Amino acid sequence: MTIVEELGSLKSSVLADIASAQDTQALEAIRVAVLGKSGTLTAYLRNMGSVPKEQKAEVGRAVNEAREAVEAALEVAKADLSARELAAAIASDAVDVTLPGRAQQIGTRHLINGMIDEISQVFLGLGYSVIEGPEVETDYYNFEALNAPPDHPSRSMQDTFYVKDLSGESSAVKGESDVLLRTQTSGAQVHAMEDRTLPIYVIAPGKVYRRDVADPSHLPQFHQIEGLVVDKGITFGDLKGTLDFACKAIFGPERRTRFRAHYFPFTEPSAEVDVSCAVCNGEGCRMCKGTGWLELLGCGMVDPNVLQMSGIDAEVYSGFAFGLGVERAACLKYNVPDLRMLLEGDMRFLRQF
C-alpha cells in the first residue's frame, strides 16, 4: 500500500470515528489521537523528510488534505455535539418554576402608620413639613389656646383622660386636672405657631386619646393628622382645594369631597369634610348608611383668636387647619371590620399589609 493509500484509509477511518463520536469528550480523544503530538496524522507530517523526493509533492498534498478534512469534520462535529450537550444540560436543569422562591422575610408596616406615611407623602409634595408634638399636654395647648376656655361646652364633646398633676395644682372640675392626654393633635398647631417662622405649612401626625371603651368602631387611642397653614392671602378656597387634592391622592381620583358647615372652637368658618363612598360611588349603600358620603375630617379657617394668642396678626395673615382621623381613613380604604384588630398585634392581620 502506498503512503497515499495509507493516508486515504486513515482519513476515512478517522472521519468514520468522528461521525460516530458520542460526545465532545470522545471527539477530543480522536483529535488528540490523530492530530496531537503523537497523533497518527502528525506522524506522517513528521516523517515527510523520509519520503522519497519524487513522492513528496503527492504525499504532502495527501497529508494536508487528510488533515484539513479531519479538522473540518472535527469542527462540525464539535459544534453539533456541544449544542446537543448544552441542550441536554439545560433540559436536565429545568425546575418546577411554581416552587416557592428562596427569599428573606420582608417585614410589614402597621396599617395605620402606612396610612400616615402615605398622607405625609402627599403633603410633603405640597410643600408641608412634618412635625411632632407631645402626647401628654397641658390644658392650655389642648383646649385653651385653641379657643376653648375651661367652661366651654365644646369640651364635653370630647371625653378626656386626665393625668395626675404632681405639681400640687388642682382643677375646678372634680376628677380633672390641667394635665391630660391630648384629645386632638390640634395642640401641635399652637406649638407650630409659637416655635416656627411664618409662613407655616405643617402637618403633625400623632396618637390621641379619648375616653371611649374599645369596641368595633371606637378605640380609646387612635391617630390624627393635623394640618396647619398660616400665610398671607390664604382663602377658604385654598382649604377646599388642598383637601380635595389630598382626598383624591389618597382615595383615588374618582372620589369627590363635600364640605358641611360645622363648629370647632379653633376654626371659623369650620366644616366637616365627607368623601364620596367608594362602595356605591355616592349612590347610597350600607357602608355610607345610604347617604353616599363618608365623614372623613374636620377643618376650617384658623380662628383669629388662635392666631392672636400665638402673636400672629390676623389682619395680615390668615390660615387654615384640618384634622383627619387616620383610623377612619384606613377603615374607609381597607374596610377593617373591627378597630380593635389594630392593637392586638395578631400576626395574621399585620402580615396582610
Add this chain to the structure above:
Amino acid sequence: MKLSLIWAADYVDVPADTQAFCDRLDLTGTGVEGVEKLGSALEGVVVGHVLTCAEHPDSDHMHVVTVDVGEEEPLQIVCGAPNIAADIKVPVATVGAVLPSADGGFKIKKSKLRGVVSCGMCCSRRELGQGNDHDGIWVLPEDAPTGMAFSEYLGQGDIVLDLEITPNRPDCLSVVGLAREIGAMYQTPVAFPLQADAAKLDGFTAGEPVADSVQLTITDPDRCQRYTARIIEGVQVGPSPDWLAERVMAAGARSINNVVDVTNYIMFLYGQPLHAFDYDTLKGEDGTVKVIVRPAEDGEEFTTLDGVDRILTSDMTVIATPKSAVALAGVMGGLCSEVEDHTTTILLETATFSRAHTSRTSRNLGLISEASMRYERGVDDVPIADISAAAAALMAEVCGGTVRPGIVDLYPIKSEPVSLIFRPQRFNAMMGADIPVDFVVDILERLGCQVKPSAEEGVLDVVAPTFRPDLEREIDLYEEVVRLWGMDRIAPTLPASPERVGMRERSEVVRSIVNDTLRASGMNETMTYSFVEPADVAAMRMDGLDLGMPVELLNPLNADQSVMRQTILPGLLRSVSYNQHHDTKNIQLYEIGTVFSTASGRKKPKERTRVAGVLAGAMREDGWNQHQAPFDFFDGKGIVENLVRELALPKVRFKELSAEEAPQLQPGRAAQMLSGGTPIGWVGEIHPLVAAAFDAEAPIVAFDLDMVALEKASRPARDYVDVPTFPSVEVDQAFVVAEDVTHEKMEQVMTSAGGKLLEEVALFDVYRDDERVGAGKKSMAYRLIYRAPDRTLTTEEVDKAHAKLVKKVQSATGAEVRG
C-alpha cells in the same frame, strides 16, 4: 334637639321633600342625626269604635266588648278598664302589635280571659307610652276615624328630626330659633309668636300684685344675670290636653302634668328654661316668699327632683328660701318644692344663670338636663319678661287659674347687643369667593342682625342680636354668610405661596430609617395600648430599676389600663401570648412608641420615644429548600447590628448586662448596646419568669432602644473608604482560649497587633470539645485579611505580621494556637 316639622311649620315654610331639607340642614351646619316618623313604634295599634259592651259572665269588673277596627268583622276583646263603654272611640292594639314597655316590648296575643276569647287590647295612654295616665282607657274624640293607624292619627304624619346643635348655637335649641335658621336657609319669611303669646296674659290677670308676695335677692350677679318670678293661682294639676302632650313628647320629653308640660313647651319653643315651684312649699311664716339666689355652701346637702341626694360645693348656685335650698340653679329643681297633684299655686321662675357655673356644676354632679344644656351654652336675658308672660298665660289657659299682676324682676346685668363691622371685600378675599353684598345683608338680617352701611365706604355696620352670643367678631359673621351661601359654591384652589418647602425633621428621617431597617430585617410593625396595668413593671421584674414614677390616669376606663406605660415590652409580650394562643408560633413584632414617667413636683411627665421588638419561634416555617433556625439572642443582636449599620452609629459595643442591671432578661443572654460610650438600649432573651408572667412561651428574644439616643448617635452619612486595588492575603487562624475570653477581647488584641496591614478580622467558627479542645475552653477560628493599599504584599511581610499577631494574642489572652 328634636324638631317636630309640624310644630316648625307653625312659624316657617318647611320644605315638603324631607330628604332634601335634611341635606340642606347638614350642609349649613345643623347636623341631622336621625329622622323619626312619629308613632312608628305603635304599629298594629288602630283607632277602634266600641260597638257593644257587656259584662264578663265570670268576672265582676271585666267587660266583653266588640270593637270595629275597620275590618270586615269586629274584634271581641276582654277589657278590665272601668271607663269602657259602648259607642266610644279607643286605641286598640290588635294581635301582633308590640307595645312599648319598660322591659323592651309587650306583644299582644290572642288569649282567653276567664274563658272568654280576647283578640286584642284597648289601651290607656301609659300603655302606649304616651303619658302617665293609667286610670282607664284612652277615650278618643268622637271624630277619630275608625280603623286609622293610631300613629297616623296621633302624629298626623309628623316627622321629628334629631338635630345636632353645635355648642355655639344656643339659639337653635328652640323651635323658634330653628324656624329663624330655616328662614335664613331658604330666604323665606318667619312668623315669630312671642309678642302675641305674651299679650294673652292680660286676659288671665287677677289678684294682688306679685311683688306683694315675693321678695328676691341675688347675692352674686355674676352667677345670675336676671331672675324673674310670677305667681299663678288656682291651678288644677292634671293631665295635659292632647295637643300639649303631643308637642312635648315630639320634642323628646315625657308628658308629666299640665304645669310641667307648659314649662317644657315654652322651653322647647323659645329656648328659655323655666321652673315651676309649688308656691306653698316656699312660703315663710309671714305667708310671703323670699327667694334668694346664692352660692351653695360647701358640703350643703340637696335632693334634686330625680330623687338623688347630692353634696354641693360653693361653686354651685342654689335657689333658696331663708330656710333651705329649693332648686339647683340652672340644672334641676328640688324634690321638696316639686309641683304635685294637690298643688294650687305656682311660682314660675324665668331666669338666666352663668354659663361657666352651670357647666361646671353639671360636670361635677354628672347631671345634664335640658335646662343645664341650654344655660351652659347661653340663654338670652332680654326677652325673659315676655317669655315668662307667655308661659304664665299658657299655664292659666291650660291649668285653669289666674296670674297675679306684674312680675318680680331682678336684672343686675343686662346684655347689650354687640356692634360689629363687616368688610365685604375682605370677606370675599378670605373666602376666595365673590358673594354679592345684597346676599350678605339679606342673610344677616334674616339671622336677626341689624345691618346698615357704615360711614366708611364699602363697609357694613352690623348689630348682632343678644340671642346669638356667638356673634362677637367680624369673622363670626363671615361664617354665617359663607355657610348659608353654600361652601360647595366656593371654587377649590391651592395656596399660591412661593415660600414654602416641605421638610422632614431629623427625628422623622431617623424613624424612617429604623422602620425600613427593621422591615428589611423581617420585623412586623404593631401598635399596643399606651395605658397598662400598674403591675406590669413588676411582672417585667423591672420594679427595682429606676424608671421614674408611673403616670397615673385620674379617670381610667378600667383598672387594667390605669397608668401610662413605662416600657413598650409588656404590650409586645401580650401580643406574643395572643399569637401563641392563636396558633401562630413564628412572631417578629416591633413598635415605635412613647413611654412615660414622672417625678414628684412635676406637672407634665417625661415622654421618650422607644423602639422595641420581640422575636419568638423562627423567621418563618421551614421551606422545601430552606431550613429556619429557631430565634436566639444573636437574631436580636443581628437586627440591632443592622440598625447600627443603617444609622452609621460610631464606636458601637455590646456589653454584657448582669441580672441586677437587666432583671427582665435571662442572665448570660443580655447585652447593653452603646455608641461612643452612650447607652442606646438593650438586646437579650426575655427572662423565662417574665415570659411566664405574660402567659407567653419562652424563648423570646427582645430589644429596646431609645430613639432619641439613636438619633443623636446617628450620622447622616458613612465615610468613603478607597476600594482596594492591590490583592489581599487571607490567613485562617484558630485559637484555643478559656471560656471567659470574649470575642470582643480577641478582636481588640488582633486589631491592635495587626497594625496597618490587617484589614479585616472575621470570626467564622466557635468550637467546643472537652477532649479535643479541653474542658472550659473553646476554639475560635478567625479569617484574617492582610492588605497594603499601595503594593502587593510579599509572603515574608505577611508571615512576619501574622507571627507578631499570634504572639500578641497568646500573651494577652493565654490562647494556644490550634493546628
